[in-house]
Amino acid sequence: MKSLRDLGSLSGLVYSTDAGRMCPGCRQPVAQCSCQSSQPAPAGDGIVRVSRETKGRGGKAVTLVRGVPVDAAALEQLGKQLKAACGSGGTVKDGVIEVQGDHVERVMAALQNQGYRVKRSGG
Template sequence: MPEICPTCGLPKDICACEEIAQEQQRIKVFSQRRTFGKKVTVVEGMDEGEVNLEEIASKLKKNLACGGTVKEGRIELQGDHESRVKEMLVNMGFSSDTIDLE
């Protein structure tokens, strides 16, 4: 017998909790200047308990060919990638309406 998700009550293989969580996130994507004029793209507003930030950061870093990290509940990517990050998050299942570029 398959495992049952405690949140939605569906079997784990068809559980929709993560997809629902992705649609309800309010995400901000913006760039900052750091020391020596380096640009960093910051993605914040994702709930760590509902989505796996490490996995999302890994996919973003791989597809953007840049370095980055997860700090204090936000993803920091080296370089200026605002518009491409939004496009990639939409492809991962996040709603385009809930992603704000600043």
């Protein structure tokens, strides 16, 4: 059985209507997180993989970009650039950039222009 001191350390603010998501490590808003900058970029094989997926989206296509060797802030910025290049919406979730629509060729061309090694994955 856990002691009350252990349980007290688990509690904390997760979301605030003023600031949005809160970092569990430093308990600051994610945009102002001080411990996020110390996280290294994800390791991989250096190849960015672009695929098209429709699973769980009511048959609508989404272009997925995986394996980009940058940190979270740079990934958000790259996601913005790719969405603007395709003229559509999207998001960045769990290190994967999602661009709404079937824009595989356009995304691959944009990434190659920025110097990334890009491969098409999936069918």
